[in-house]
Amino acid sequence: MAKTVETKELTEVSEAQIAVHWKEEEYYQPSEKFKAQANLRDPHVFAKFGLDKFPDCFKTYADMLTWFQPYHTVLDTSDAPFWKWFVGGKINAAYNCVDRHLAKYGSKAAFIFVPEPESEPDVVITYQELYSRVNEVAALLRGMGLKAGDRVTFHMPMVPELPITMLACARLGIIHSQVFGGFSGQACGSRMQDSGSRVLITMDSYWRNGTLVDHKANADIAVRAAKDLGQDVDKVLVWQRYAGRYSAKTPMLAGRDFFVNDLLKDYKGKNVEPVALPSEGPLFLMYSSGTTGKPKGAQHGIAGYLAYVTGTSKWILDIHPEDIYWCMADIGWITGHSYIVYGPLAIAATSVLYEGVPTFPDAGRPWRIAERLGVNIFHTAPTAIRMLRKLGPQEPRKYKYHFKSMTTVGEPIEPEAWRWYYDEVGKREAVITDTWWMTETGGFLGTTVPAIHAMKPGSCGPGAPGIHPVIYDETGAEVPKGSGKAGNICIRNPWPGIMQTIWGDRDRYVKTYFAKYNRNPKSKDWRDWPFLCGDGAVQAADGYYRILGRIDDVINVAGHRLGTKEIESACLTVPEVAEAAVVPVQDEVKGRVPEVYIAVKPGVPHSQDIIDRVVKANEEVIGKIARPKHVYIVPDMPKTRSGKIMRRVLAAISNRRDVGDVTTLANPDVVEQIRSMVQGQETMTTQEALPEDIAKFGENE
Numbered sequence: 200m201a202k203t204v205e206t207k208e209l210t211e212v213s214e215a216q217i218a219v220h221w222k223e224e225e226y227y228q229p230s231e232k233f234k235a236q237a238n239l240r241d242p243h244v245f246a247k248f249g250l251d252k253f254p255d256c257f258k259t260y261a262d263m264l265t266w267f268q269p270y271h272t273v274l275d276t277s278d279a280p281f282w283k284w285f286v287g288g289k290i291n292a293a294y295n296c297v298d299r300h301l302a303k304y305g306s307k308a309a310f311i312f313v314p315e316p317e318s319e320p321d322v323v324i325t326y327q328e329l330y331s332r333v334n335e336v337a338a339l340l341r342g343m344g345l346k347a348g349d350r351v352t353f354h355m356p357m358v359p360e361l362p363i364t365m366l367a368c369a370r371l372g373i374i375h376s377q378v379f380g381g382f383s384g385q386a387c388g389s390r391m392q393d394s395g396s397r398v399l400i401t402m403d404s405y406w407r408n409g410t411l412v413d414h415k416a417n418a419d420i421a422v423r424a425a426k427d428l429g430q431d432v433d434k435v436l437v438w439q440r441y442a443g444r445y446s447a448k449t450p451m452l453a454g455r456d457f458f459v460n461d462l463l464k465d466y467k468g469k470n471v472e473p474v475a476l477p478s479e480g481p482l483f484l485m486y487s488s489g490t491t492g493k494p495k496g497a498q499h500g501i502a503g504y505l506a507y508v509t510g511t512s513k514w515i516l517d518i519h520p521e522d523i524y525w526c527m528a529d530i531g532w533i534t535g536h537s538y539i540v541y542g543p544l545a546i547a548a549t550s551v552l553y554e555g556v557p558t559f560p561d562a563g564r565p566w567r568i569a570e571r572l573g574v575n576i577f578h579t580a581p582t583a584i585r586m587l588r589k590l591g592p593q594e595p596r597k598y599k600y601h602f603k604s605m606t607t608v609g610e611p612i613e614p615e616a617w618r619w620y621y622d623e624v625g626k627r628e629a630v631i632t633d634t635w636w637m638t639e640t641g642g643f644l645g646t647t648v649p650a651i652h653a654m655k656p657g658s659c660g661p662g663a664p665g666i667h668p669v670i671y672d673e674t675g676a677e678v679p680k681g682s683g684k685a686g687n688i689c690i691r692n693p694w695p696g697i698m699q700t701i702w703g704d705r706d707r708y709v710k711t712y713f714a715k716y717n718r719n720p721k722s723k724d725w726r727d728w729p730f731l732c733g734d735g736a737v738q739a740a741d742g743y744y745r746i747l748g749r750i751d752d753v754i755n756v757a758g759h760r761l762g763t764k765e766i767e768s769a770c771l772t773v774p775e776v777a778e779a780a781v782v783p784v785q786d787e788v789k790g791r792v793p794e795v796y797i798a799v800k801p802g803v804p805h806s807q808d809i810i811d812r813v814v815k816a817n818e819e820v821i822g823k824i825a826r827p828k829h830v831y832i833v834p835d836m837p838k839t840r841s842g843k844i845m846r847r848v849l850a851a852i853s854n855r856r857d858v859g860d861v862t863t864l865a866n867p868d869v870v871e872q873i874r875s876m877v878q879g880q881e882t883m884t885t886q887e888a889l890p891e892d893i894a895k896f897g898e899n900e
């Protein structure tokens with residue numbers, strides 16, 4: 200048994216209580232068995248990746264790749280803070296993820312695709328097959344005239360055709376931009392416009408919660424939305440969920456829409472040489488929410504990104520070629536890009552790719568898959584852990600799988616949920632890495648190295664090798680560890696996985712991530728450019744970080760980053776709505792969910808119809824994940840004398856907290872009206888302090 204300390208079984212502790220009365224959690228140790236087999240066991244690794252060894256320490260990651268031409272400069276800071284990694288090198292990501300494995304691992308599975316319907320058989324794709332399929336799609340894309348530097352948008356579900364198409368782009372240097380399949384057609388269209396994509400690649404349908412969804416319908420909406428914004432889309436390539444059969448009701452548009460399977464007939468058996476691309480060439484864009492209403496396209500480069508996700512897949516996820524690895528994230532998010540596609544493939548992993556919902560048809564599904572396929576590394580998010588625990592706390596016991604390692608990512612995990620993950624899912628055998636990072640950072644920032652560090656529930660751990668975090672207060676002073684004080688967590692140094700820029704918006708990149716703590720805007724010295732991660736954090740005396748959540752009015756719904764401003768703009772598309780304010784509410788399963796307050800225009804009667812249309816607007820503009828928990832029509836928004844909406848007051852009401860002193864507001868009376876509308880006549884507040892991200896919500900205004 201790996202656990203060396205007995206833990207008291209705590210009664211349910213809400214996240215709020217933990218945030219305030221954060222007690223020191225006990226450590227859990229990795230087992231000797233795990234340590235003996237781990238890829239990274241050398242405790243000197245941290246000295247080797249010390250700041251005094253920066254940036255050359257990262258050559259170790261670059262050495263894990265195969266280069267067409269070696270690089271001459273590890274880090275070029277001449278255009279700070281637009282970092283260039285491994286300059287002078289020529290490389291290809293698809294070659295590194297596929298071709299170079301053929302000799303040794305050609306007949307080994309790269310992916311085992313598990314369809315959502317349990318009656319459908321798995322589809323095994325070996326590295327050799329992956330090679331053929333990537334080449335054929337690359338030949339098709341090249342045949343369409345696409346070339347390095349062009350952007351192509353995908354709106355695809357979790358099917359093997361998604362990584363295949365990504366790698367086909369990477370083979371040619373085409374920049375892919377995958378929009379999460381659960382986002383609406385409109386959301387896809389606006390991202391197409393921002394990236395200037397003329398081609399959309401999608402799939403006719405996919406299974407979700409027992410339904411075969413007509414996904415082609417979204418493509419039509421996306422093309423229209425892009426056109427409305429001024430971007431013409433010439434071609435829509437439609438993969439078929441069942442090859443050779445169209446399983447959507449939405450008609451194909453002649454001349455614009457093409458079935459990929461039809462087009463591929465002309466490219467059967469075709470090979471395309473992987474293009475030797477410059478290290479700093481862009482690999483992909485990944486749109487993500489921030490403070491403004493417009494999502495930003497994080498641009499990741501080829502060599503730095505690939506080196507970083509390769510190194511961390513090997514050292515932190517501890518993937519060996521003989522393991523069966525399953526990351527349940529969606530490839531439409533950064534976790535899937537980095538830790539389903541590029542990182543694991545670069546080290547010849549065998550990965551499970553699951554199409555559907557983890558709890559379909561019941562909460563035993565993931566454990567059945569794990570048992571049947573012999574999964575031994577499991578990677579998921581706290582939301583899935585909470586959901587699986589809620590619906591089937593004892594389910595894992597029924598299945599004979601054994602995990603050696605498990606990951607959690609995307610949201611803070613409460614110690615309570617962590618312990619269930621450890622005890623029940625991991626059967627007290629598996630190590631847990633709580634990996635903290637974000638879209639912009641390409642790969643892990645804060646995590647334990649599983650064979651070296653003890654685990655501590657609720658804390659991600661120290662910085663990953665070569666990542667040197669620091670917490671600054673508002674004045675730029677360092678918040679010392681063990682002080683119990685929260686601040687803004689930053690990274691002192693660049694690292695190869697960091698984004699290159701925001702697509703088409705250099706200023707926003709500098710302003711968002713560096714301006715706050717930059718020491719000299721003209722400096723070419725990386726030491727002057729700490730990277731602002733966008734999270735609040737506390738560092739314990741042992742050096743472990745506890746992440747408190749976003750500081751930029753992003754609401755993390757079930758691990759999905761949604762911008763408040765995006766949700767508010769969606770509400771304002773309903774003509775009767777005059778003002779909208781969105782706040783996060785704590786949720787037992789999803790972590791946070793948005794709640795919406797609207798004020799209607801003068802003379803408009805309040806009605807359920809308006810509420811329904813506000814909900815629908817969110818689903819249409821963003822996607823079902825943005826569905827508000829409640830929509831309240833209020834007589835007026837609580838405002839300061841200067842007219843600013845006090846979202847913090849609304850957040851307190853929604854989270855059943857005391858609103859505090861509101862006498863200085865322009866309209867204090869409205870607060871009580873809203874409170875009784877939301878909480879009922881009796882006062883239902885609790886005295887627990889709010890979690891940091893909610894307590895500070897709206898401060899960026």
Ligand code: WTA
Nearest residue numbers: 608609610611633634635636637638746749
């Ligand atoms: C949050 C997902 C606590 C954090 C990889 C971050 C986490 C945002 C963790 C990025 C973690 C991610 N513990 N919080 N282990 N991992 N977060 O861009 O607030 O979708 O800023 O990237 O998720 O979300 P994103």
